[in-house]
Amino acid sequence: xxxxxxxxxxxxxxxxxxxxxxxxxxxxxxxxxxxxxxxxxxxxxxxxxxxxxxxxxxxxxxxxxxxxxxxxxxxxxxxxxxxxxxxxxxxxxxxxxxxxxxxxxxxxxxxxxxxxxxxxxxxxxxxxxxxxxxxxxxxxxxxxxxxxxxxxxxxxxxxxxxxxxxxxxxxxxxxxxxxxxxxxxxxxxxxxxxxxxxxxxxxxxxxxxxxxxxxxxxxxxxxxxxxxxxxxxxxxxxxxxxxxxxxxxxxxxxxxxxxxxxxxxxxxxxxxxxxxxxxxxxxxxxxxxxxxxxxxxxxxxxxxxxxxxxxxxxxxxxxxxxxxxxxxxxxxxxxxxxxxxxxxxxxxxxxxxxxxxxxxxxxxxxxxxxxxxxxxxxxxxxxxxxxxxxxxxxxxxxxxxxxxxxxxxxxxxxxxxxxxxxxxxxxxxxxxxxxxxxxxxxxxxxxxxxxxxxxxxxxxxxxxxxxxxxxxxxxxxxxxxxxxxxxxxxxxxxxxxxxxxxxxxxxxxxxxxxxxxxxxxxxxxxxxxxxxxxxxxxxxxxxxxxxxxxxxxxxxxxxxxxxxxxxxxxxxxxxxxxxxxxxxxxxxxxxxxxxxxxxxxxxxxxxxxxxxxxxxxxxxxxxxxxxx
Amino acid sequence: xxxxxxxxxxxxxxxxxxxxxxxxxxxxxxxxxxxxxxxxxxxxxxxxxxxxxxxxxxxxxxxxxxxxxxxxxxxxxxxxxxxxxxxxxxxxxxxxxxxxxxxxxxxxxxxxxxxxxxxxxxxxxxxxxxxxxxxxxxxxxxxxxxxxxx
Numbered sequence: 147x148x149x150x151x152x153x154x155x156x157x158x159x160x161x162x163x164x165x166x167x168x169x170x171x172x173x174x175x176x177x178x179x180x181x182x183x184x185x186x187x188x189x190x191x192x193x194x195x196x197x198x199x200x201x202x203x204x205x206x207x208x209x210x211x212x213x214x215x216x217x218x219x220x221x222x223x224x225x226x227x228x229x230x231x232x233x234x235x236x237x238x239x240x241x242x243x244x245x246x247x248x249x250x251x252x253x254x255x256x257x258x259x260x261x262x263x264x265x266x267x268x269x270x271x272x273x274x275x276x277x278x279x280x281x282x283x284x285x286x287x288x289x290x291x292x293x294x295x296x297x298x299x300x301x302x303x304x305x306x307x308x309x310x311x312x313x314x315x316x317x318x319x320x321x322x323x324x325x326x327x328x329x330x331x332x333x334x335x336x337x338x339x340x341x342x343x344x345x346x347x348x349x350x351x352x353x354x355x356x357x358x359x360x361x362x363x364x365x366x367x368x369x370x371x372x373x374x375x376x377x378x379x380x381x382x383x384x385x386x387x388x389x390x391x392x393x394x395x396x397x398x399x400x401x402x403x404x405x406x407x408x409x410x411x412x413x414x415x416x417x418x419x420x421x422x423x424x425x426x427x428x429x430x431x432x433x434x435x436x437x438x439x440x441x442x443x444x445x446x447x448x449x450x451x452x453x454x455x456x457x458x459x460x461x462x463x464x465x466x467x468x469x470x471x472x473x474x475x476x477x478x479x480x481x482x483x484x485x486x487x488x489x490x491x492x493x494x495x496x497x498x499x500x501x502x503x504x505x506x507x508x509x510x511x512x513x514x515x516x517x518x519x520x521x522x523x524x525x526x527x528x529x530x531x532x533x534x535x536x537x538x539x540x541x542x543x544x545x546x547x548x549x550x551x552x553x554x555x556x557x558x559x560x561x562x563x564x565x566x567x568x569x570x571x572x573x574x575x576x577x578x579x580x581x582x583x584x585x586x587x588x589x590x591x592x593x594x595x596x597x598x599x600x601x602x603x604x605x606x607x608x609x610x611x612x613x614x615x616x617x618x619x620x621x622x623x624x625x626x627x628x629x630x631x632x633x634x635x636x637x638x639x640x641x642x643x644x645x646x647x648x649x650x651x652x653x654x655x656x657x658x659x660x661x662x663x664x665x666x667x668x669x670x671x672x673x674x675x676x677x678x679x680x681x682x683x684x685x686x687x688x689x690x691x692x693x694x695x696x697x698x699x700x701x702x703x704x705x706x707x708x709x710x711x712x713x714x715x716x717x718x719x720x721x722x723x724x725x726x727x728x729x730x731x732x733x734x735x736x737x738x739x740x741x742x743x744x745x746x747x748x749x750x751x752x753x754x755x756x757x758x759x760x761x762x763x764x765x766x767x768x769x770x771x772x773x774x
Numbered sequence: 775x776x777x778x779x780x781x782x783x784x785x786x787x788x789x790x791x792x793x794x795x796x797x798x799x800x801x802x803x804x805x806x807x808x809x810x811x812x813x814x815x816x817x818x819x820x821x822x823x824x825x826x827x828x829x830x831x832x833x834x835x836x837x838x839x840x841x842x843x844x845x846x847x848x849x850x851x852x853x854x855x856x857x858x859x860x861x862x863x864x865x866x867x868x869x870x871x872x873x874x875x876x877x878x879x880x881x882x883x884x885x886x887x888x889x890x891x892x893x894x895x896x897x898x899x900x901x902x903x904x905x906x907x908x909x910x911x912x913x914x915x916x917x918x919x920x921x922x923x924x
């Protein structure tokens with residue numbers, strides 16, 4: 147391996163040890179490419195480049211205020227936004243569909259269900275039952291699948307059962323109750339195609355409808371179905387960062403969002419005969435190394451996976467560094483965020499890539515399409531392939547570990563259920579702290595990690611520090627969590643960084659000022675927390691002193707999530723605008739008019755301090771309205 | 775003097791230079807995200823014209839050695855700066871005769887579309903120490919700044 151660095155032009159990271167590690171790597175990563183992609187197209191940034199037809203690309207300038215077809219900036223922007231939201235929704239609906247199918251197949255096979263409490267809660271919410279747990283699980287899975295497959299003109303049944311009644315009423319009045327979730331995606335992509343809809347507000351309404359189906363099914367229900375199959379989160383301490391990589395094991399880095407696809411393989415990897423195979427080639431056994439949201443989810447449920455899961459190493463834009471340690475022997479991917487750029491790193495270090503869902507097929511990966519009935523055979527083939535990779539590559543690859551990276555004692559396993567249990571079985575203690583002002587408000591800092599808005603996790607981490615310093619407790623979900631925890635904000639000692647009141651609360655409870663709910667899917671869990679807090683106080687969600695920030699939103703899925711936040715009536719901060727500012731109508735509706743529709747609003751600001759000021763001001767206004 | 779040198783073969787018509795020019799000369803401060811792309815007040819100083827063969831003519835002010843626009847200007851609104859060599863425009867002295875528009879051999883000087891009383895031309899981003907913004911954002915390096923004899 148070449149000892150010299152590849153190039154010293156890597157972007158900044160909030161995680162300074164990681165930034166230094168990446169800058170010295172003898173290979174190119176996404177962090178190296180930020181500089182060469184620095185010149186951004188101004189029309190693209192504002193969302194006014196249209197290439198929906200052969201006349202394009204058409205761009206908006208003072209001399210050319212309409213595209214050739216006549217489309218205005220408003221039409222171009224909202225079409226592009228709806229297209230992105232529909233695609234993002236499709237991604238999450240794919241995840242919940244597979245999760246429900248796996249639960250269904252497991253139930254039919256009378257397989258192991260690890261979260262019976264979650265199953266009972268779902269049965270109660272859905273109003274379904276069964277003669278035993280397997281029949282109950284089957285009925286729950288079927289109820290979800292039946293809704294997903296409804297046509298667009300038939301409303302889904304579970305929305306009313308899952309939603310907070312005052313919200314359901316608002317959605318009904320606005321006419322944004324979704325039909326079948328897959329059909330809503332279909333309608334979305336039809337609507338924004340060439341020379342169809344040209345009504346910007348009509349398309350923005352569709353974004354909200356897709357937000358609801360994404361949020362309730364793709365986010366919330368995916369978590370709860372996973373809880374039934376994989377076991378519920380339990381609060382505990384866990385290590386994070388590159389330190390979790392133990393080179394004595396055959397290490398598999400996992401990327402994606404569809405954890406139920408790993409169940410069989412995970413069980414096999416700790417079976418004595420498989421461990422013996424690992425030992426035969428000189429390793430102590432197998433370990434899964436967490437990366438992206440699937441890693442966050444395993445960390446969240448880590449209490450059930452202590453033997454196989456070694457910890458969460460980092461988020462999407464840490465994946466190349468994790469691989470570059472040389473101690474990863476295979477990448478097992480099933481969804482995003484599996485960066486195309488890992489292919490060259492894997493090639494350089496002879497890392498085997500295996501993909502188990504072709505929606506995320508990487509060019510270099512061997513495809514082992516997950517089929518429930520064939521999972522046993524596939525697990526054995528995957529194990530043998532990974533052992534072969536380990537045996538082949540380890541003698542020739544030099545390790546480049548960073549064992550001091552990350553933190554040892556991070557609070558994890560936080561969910562809407564485990565947090566309530568921690569608080570004594572109800573939300574009153576948290577509500578009391580909010581009322582007394584010991585906790586000024588709640589901020590959900592969620593979503594992705596990007597390399598813009600200052601660099602890798604730069605805005606996210608700076609914003610979190612600003613918020614906790616103002617006595618605002620932060621709840622996280624998504625790749626943002628991976629960055630925040632690797633920067634040390636999820637260890638109890640981080641209480642020192644909080645404002646005096648929040649610091650006292652944290653010290654009393656022995657918790658950090660930032661509570662990690664895990665993967666981006668768990669934005670659905672945060673929204674259950676919001677709903678239950680509103681219910682406890684007896685108000686609607688928009689009245690809560692609660693804000694959302696997807697400071698470093700990256701992808702289309704984040705935009706669909708954001709639309710759910712808006713439908714819930716929450717203020718949603720974004721560091722960079724989602725390619726909408728070329729349209730005065732879209733900007734006005736999303737940042738202002740939305741307040742009178744759902745109660746939500748988009749706030750765009752790339753400066754951590756200014757953003758925190760804006761969010762704090764909203765929290766103070768909500769407090770005043772509640773007379774607290 | 776420094777001059778913008780054009781390599782028209784490299785231009786792919788992305789108009790990044792256009793957005794950068796608009797942003798550099800906007801009246802109100804802000805980011806490229808909130809630059810009003812529809813406001814005629816924000817018109818760019820240069821033009822990118824299709825050459826009819828799939829390529830483009832990027833038309834930028836040459837700040838000519840012997841500028842016809844300066845020669846045609848009776849009021850003294852246009853002057854070739856003796857130090858920088860750049861042709862600068864003093865709006866307060868402009869008589870709105872548009873003789874500069876008529877005489878520019880490159881068709882680069884143009885009347886503004888809002889007041890019709892002044893002209894728009896490249897000022898080489900004179901207040902920006904990093905030089906012309908259009909050059910900095912060109913992803914194809916179709917324009918670059920070069921030191922030439924005045």
